[in-house]
Amino acid sequence: MKRIAMTTAALCLCLPAAAQDFSEGSEAKSWNLAAEKPARFEATVVDMLCELTGDCAEDCGGGKRQLGLLRAADGVLVYPNKNSQPAFTGAALELAPYCGAEVEVDGLMIEDLELGATNIYLVQKIREVGESEWVTANSWTKKWAEANPNADGKGPWFRRDPRVNGMIEESGYLGLGLEADAAFIEEWF
Amino acid sequence: MGRISRLAALAGLLPGVGLAAEGERIEVRGEIIDTWCYYSGVMGGPDAVVGTAHHTCALWCSAGGIPVGLLGEDGEVYMVLKIEGDDQSASGDTQLRLASHEVTADGMLYRRDGLNYLVVEEVVTDHGITNLSHDIYGPVPGFAIPEPAE
Numbered sequence: 001m002k003r004i005a006m007t008t009a010a011l012c013l014c015l016p017a018a019a020q021d022f023s024e025g026s027e028a029k030s031w032n033l034a035a036e037k038p039a040r041f042e043a044t045v046v047d048m049l050c051e052l053t054g055d056c057a058e059d060c061g062g063g064k065r066q067l068g069l070l071r072a073a074d075g076v077l078v079y080p081n082k083n084s085q086p087a088f089t090g091a092a093l094e095l096a097p098y099c100g101a102e103v104e105v106d107g108l109m110i111e112d113l114e115l116g117a118t119n120i121y122l123v124q125k126i127r128e129v130g131e132s133e134w135v136t137a138n139s140w141t142k143k144w145a146e147a148n149p150n151a152d153g154k155g156p157w158f159r160r161d162p163r164v165n166g167m168i169e170e171s172g173y174l175g176l177g178l179e180a181d182a183a184f185i186e187e188w189f
Numbered sequence: 190m191g192r193i194s195r196l197a198a199l200a201g202l203l204p205g206v207g208l209a210a211e212g213e214r215i216e217v218r219g220e221i222i223d224t225w226c227y228y229s230g231v232m233g234g235p236d237a238v239v240g241t242a243h244h245t246c247a248l249w250c251s252a253g254g255i256p257v258g259l260l261g262e263d264g265e266v267y268m269v270l271k272i273e274g275d276d277q278s279a280s281g282d283t284q285l286r287l288a289s290h291e292v293t294a295d296g297m298l299y300r301r302d303g304l305n306y307l308v309v310e311e312v313v314t315d316h317g318i319t320n321l322s323h324d325i326y327g328p329v330p331g332f333a334i335p336e337p338a339e
Contacts, residue, residue, distance in 0.1 A: 031229075031231065033229050033230060033231060034230055035228075035229070035230065036229075048270055048278070048306070049270045049271060049276060049278070049308070052270065052299045052301060052306050053212065053270075053297070053299060053308060055271070055276070055308075057276065061276065061277075061279070063254075063279060064276075064277040064278075064279055064280065064281065065270075065276055065277065065278050065279060066256050066268075066270065066278045066279050067279075076302045077301050077302050078302075079256070079268065079304060081224055081225045081228065081229075081255055081256050082225050082229075082255065087253070088246065088249035088250045088252075088253040088255065089253040089254060089255070090225075090250075090253055090254030090255040090256065090279055090280075091254070092254050092278075092279035092280075093254060093279070110228050110229055112228060112230070115227065115228055115235060115266075116228075116264075116265060116266055116303075116304075117228035117229075118302070118303035118304065119302050119303055119304060120224075120225075120228050120229075120304075122229075140253065140254065157253075158249040158252070158253065161249075161252055163252055163282070163285060164248045164249060164252050164285075167248055167285065167286075167288075168245065168248070173244065173245045173328065173333060173334045174241040174244050174245075174318075174323055175241055175244040175288070175289050175318040176241060176318060176321075184323060185334060185337060188327060188328070188334070189336050189337055
């Protein structure tokens with residue numbers, strides 16, 4: 001028992017997770033965010049719900065569940081909130097093809113202790129460990145277009161998304177109903 | 190696996206070791222928010238990216254697969270992973286319908302590496318959209334509401 005305790009303590013001392021800097025070698029592009037820091041690291045792609053609660057889905061949910069990055073260096077569970085597109089788009093669809101795989105990622109870590117933001121990540125590039133070519137994490141809008149072939153019209157996806165537009169038609173841009181919307185729009189513009 | 194690796198795995202110290210965290214039953218009240226805008230500051234300060242000012246953006250982000258969170262009355266963000274059996278935490282319908290709503294939720298809380306995660310067993314009360322932040326900030330971002338044609 002004494003040997004187990006000593007070994008465990010030694011391993012704890014060897015893995016100072018919070019102190020590690022993952023910016024070395026990163027080629028991440030800045031988003032000019034106050035709390036961003038470049039971060040490139042190896043990790044295993046995991047289903048967040050499965051990892052935290054044991055409630056697991058086939059293929060990590062196929063892009064319908066949020067996915068995490070279990071960092072190889074220290075075992076920290078990093079939460080990718082964002083892909084590389086400036087288009088209100090998340091990271092789950094980008095990471096879904098790598099469910100359970102060991103990958104290397106490059107992107108921006110958000111650490112803002114005042115807001116409680118830690119281990120929040122914007123993923124810009126992904127590749128399986130051992131591969132030479134990076135895959136840019138910008139496929140969300142293409143996948144949305146494939147899934148919404150009838151979403152015609154001009155403008156970006158978020159102006160044409162049937163579910164979003166249905167919500168706005170029902171309760172307005174403010175969410176307070178069409179009457180409140182109309183009054184605000186008249187005053188605002 | 191060597192002796193040290195086995196011991197480390199037992200202690201949960203090595204990567205790749207799946208350790209379901211211990212959950213805690215809680216009831217929490219707060220607003221369903223878009224976590225990226227809140228955490229990153231990309232649209233402005235935290236008070237500007239909640240409530241009615243940010244409702245349209247919250248819809249976009251939820252539909253776009255950005256994680257939603259519950260911003261509790263205690264100021265803590267609880268990352269929502271499941272709501273009343275709907276495990277579609279990326280672009281799912283249930284979370285989209287609750288964008289910007291203040292809710293009282295009963296569920297299981299899991300803490301891991303500095304973040305709070307919530308599995309909502311039941312939305313006990315949906316209080317609706319109660320934070321009228323557009324009175325102060327207008328639409329955030331400014332283009333969220335298209336300017337009416339002349």
